[in-house]
Amino acid sequence: MLVSSTGVASLAICISVFTLHKPKIDLTNIFQSVLIPFLAMLGGSFISTAALPEVIQQIGNNIINGASLQGFIGVG
16 A cells, blocks of 8 residues: 555656646646546546456556556455
């Protein structure tokens, strides 16, 4: 849980630094409305990854939220 929290916080800090370095509202909106929901979908936060193709399942299991979700499911 600590590694998952640290990974997500690190990604959030990287995105924040990038958007503060280039202060355009469009860039912030792209991260907020495209990138974050896309990563959440790949990781299995929105829909079950079992409904997705095998290639996308493998990608989803290797990103931060997908790996932590699989770990939480494995523990429970």
